[in-house]
Amino acid sequence: xxxxxxxxxxxxxxxxxxxxxxxxxxxxxxxxxxxxxxxxxxxxxxxxxxxxxxxxxxxxxxxxxxxxxxxxxxxxxxxxxxxxxxxxxxx
Amino acid sequence: xxxxxxxxxxxxxxxxxxxxxxxxxxxxxxxxxxxxxxxxxxxxxxxxxxxxxxxxxxxxxxxxxxxxxxxxxxxxxxxxxxxxxxxxxxxxxxxxxxxxxxxxxxxxxxxxxxxxxxxxxxxxxxxxxxxxxxxxxxxxxxxxxxxxxxxxxxxxxxxxxxxxxxxxxxxxxxxxxxxxxxxxxxxxxxxxxxxxxxxxxxxxxxxxxxxxxxxxxxxxxxxxxxxxxxxxxxxxxxxxxxxxxxxxxxxxxxxxxxxxxxxxxxxxxxxxxxxxxxxxxxxxxxxxxxxxxxxxxxxxxxxxxxxxxxxxxxxxxxxxxxxxxxxxxxxxxxxxxxxxxxxxxxxxxxxxxxxxxxxxxxxxxxxxxxxxxxxxxxxxxxxxxxxxxxxxxxxxxxxxxxxxxxxxxxxxxxxxxxxxxxxx
Numbered sequence: 001x002x003x004x005x006x007x008x009x010x011x012x013x014x015x016x017x018x019x020x021x022x023x024x025x026x027x028x029x030x031x032x033x034x035x036x037x038x039x040x041x042x043x044x045x046x047x048x049x050x051x052x053x054x055x056x057x058x059x060x061x062x063x064x065x066x067x068x069x070x071x072x073x074x075x076x077x078x079x080x081x082x083x084x085x086x087x088x089x090x091x
Numbered sequence: 092x093x094x095x096x097x098x099x100x101x102x103x104x105x106x107x108x109x110x111x112x113x114x115x116x117x118x119x120x121x122x123x124x125x126x127x128x129x130x131x132x133x134x135x136x137x138x139x140x141x142x143x144x145x146x147x148x149x150x151x152x153x154x155x156x157x158x159x160x161x162x163x164x165x166x167x168x169x170x171x172x173x174x175x176x177x178x179x180x181x182x183x184x185x186x187x188x189x190x191x192x193x194x195x196x197x198x199x200x201x202x203x204x205x206x207x208x209x210x211x212x213x214x215x216x217x218x219x220x221x222x223x224x225x226x227x228x229x230x231x232x233x234x235x236x237x238x239x240x241x242x243x244x245x246x247x248x249x250x251x252x253x254x255x256x257x258x259x260x261x262x263x264x265x266x267x268x269x270x271x272x273x274x275x276x277x278x279x280x281x282x283x284x285x286x287x288x289x290x291x292x293x294x295x296x297x298x299x300x301x302x303x304x305x306x307x308x309x310x311x312x313x314x315x316x317x318x319x320x321x322x323x324x325x326x327x328x329x330x331x332x333x334x335x336x337x338x339x340x341x342x343x344x345x346x347x348x349x350x351x352x353x354x355x356x357x358x359x360x361x362x363x364x365x366x367x368x369x370x371x372x373x374x375x376x377x378x379x380x381x382x383x384x385x386x387x388x389x390x391x392x393x394x395x396x397x398x399x400x401x402x403x404x405x406x407x408x409x410x411x412x413x414x415x416x417x418x419x420x421x422x423x424x425x426x427x428x429x430x431x432x433x434x435x436x437x438x439x440x441x442x443x444x445x446x447x448x449x450x451x452x453x454x455x456x457x458x459x460x461x462x463x464x465x466x467x468x469x470x471x472x473x474x475x476x477x478x479x480x481x482x483x484x485x486x487x488x489x490x491x492x493x494x495x496x497x498x499x500x501x502x503x504x505x506x507x508x509x510x511x512x513x514x515x
Contacts, residue, residue, distance in 0.1 A: 047117065
């Protein structure tokens with residue numbers, strides 16, 4: 001029996017719907033290399049001027065860069081500003 | 092922009108969070124549904140912005156993360172209000188300013204009249220009719236009904252064919268089109284000069300038109316003195332002033348107005364009965380002084396009673412004000428009113444005094460009647476015609492030299508066509 005997540009993925013694939021509508025995953029919007037909007041985050045693990053580590057449904061998202069700051073933070077959305085160099089998912 | 096405006100209205104704080112775990116502080120704030128923005132991190136502390144409402148829910152969050160929160164700056168309308176509450180005069184001034192601007196822009200301060208047409212219509216007459224309809228200097232704009240005033244101007248002024256009233260801010264513009272007299276082809280209007288009182292012609296200087304009287308003629312009121320005419324007709328253009336350039340061809344359709352200086356000797360005779368027992372006012376010696384500060388039409392009593400407690404009194408007025416400068420005059424002045432109580436007495440006056448009163452009344456009448464170029468020719472004669480115990484009847488006679496002509500509209504003239512043009 002397929003688990004619930006696989007089923008949602010299949011339905012989203014069948015009806016050609018965006019995956020974030022049905023599945024519980026984070027949505028990242030990167031505007032140039034200066035602003036990153038993360039929707040559906042789970043909180044903050046680490047916050048330094050050169051590194052921001054976030055909890056997301058997929059695990060952890062590490063944003064590396066320089067002079068990083070959080071422009072706004074709310075329960076469902078977080079915006080990181082600064083000179084973003086890389087992003088990395090990890091468990 | 093809208094978000095900034097909302098934040099300004101709600102008010103927000105810039106806070107500094109130090110000590111403990113900053114990340115835990117942020118996560119706990121998220122759990123409490125608190126919104127933070129402009130979060131800046133330094134190795135030791137964090138700075139963020141938060142609304143006033145959320146700030147009061149921050150205490151358990153800070154305690155849970157073992158952080159210390161310090162307010163750096165306050166922004167927004169609620170904090171301005173706190174500052175303003177300590178300065179009521181400033182708020183009153185701002186409110187008064189707004190109220191004054193509203194009041195000033197709700198009134199009509201300029202009324203302009205634009206007359207189009209032959210310009211026989213005086214713009215002041217249009218303004219007066221508009222004022223009757225409520226459109227005047229200082230009128231509330233909401234009380235001014237342009238449609239009503241347009242109708243009123245058309246109804247009251249027969250010379251107006253069309254009128255429109257426009258309100259442009261604090262300015263009202265009244266545009267009026269004057270009716271034009273449509274004459275038959277080849278006709279011009281005519282205004283003659285007639286005598287307005289009887290007399291003997293002493294001097295006649297015609298400027299325009301044909302004199303019908305000469306020096307020494309006796310005229311009565313209404314007699315024709317100068318008739319408008321094409322006296323010197325030269326090739327289709329009327330000559331109005333001999334020796335001056337001929338008018339334009341279009342002026343043949345104008346009205347010819349006779350113009351002349353006509354002076355005549357006029358005899359004025361008057362009979363008056365002057366009572367010999369007259370009521371005279373005798374001062375009692377009691378006086379009352381009042382000091383009044385006058386500001387335009389408003390008066391403020393500074394000293395004395397509002398009204399003198401005398402039944403009859405004579406009042407003299409002295410005014411003190413700031414010196415005027417060019418066409419500026421100070422609107423405030425101090426007025427000192429001196430009231431002197433009088434009582435009335437019946438007094439028998441001699442006939443000579445009554446005669447003198449009759450003369451002075453006639454002199455006043457003549458002075459009022461004469462124009463600036465008129466003059467008295469002979470000394471006034473006064474003779475007693477009748478005398479009783481009660482009154483004296485006096486006939487006064489004086490001869491003057493007066494301008495006696497007045498214009499009177501005559502029949503239109505037919506312009507001579509080319510066929511009737513006389514050879515010079």
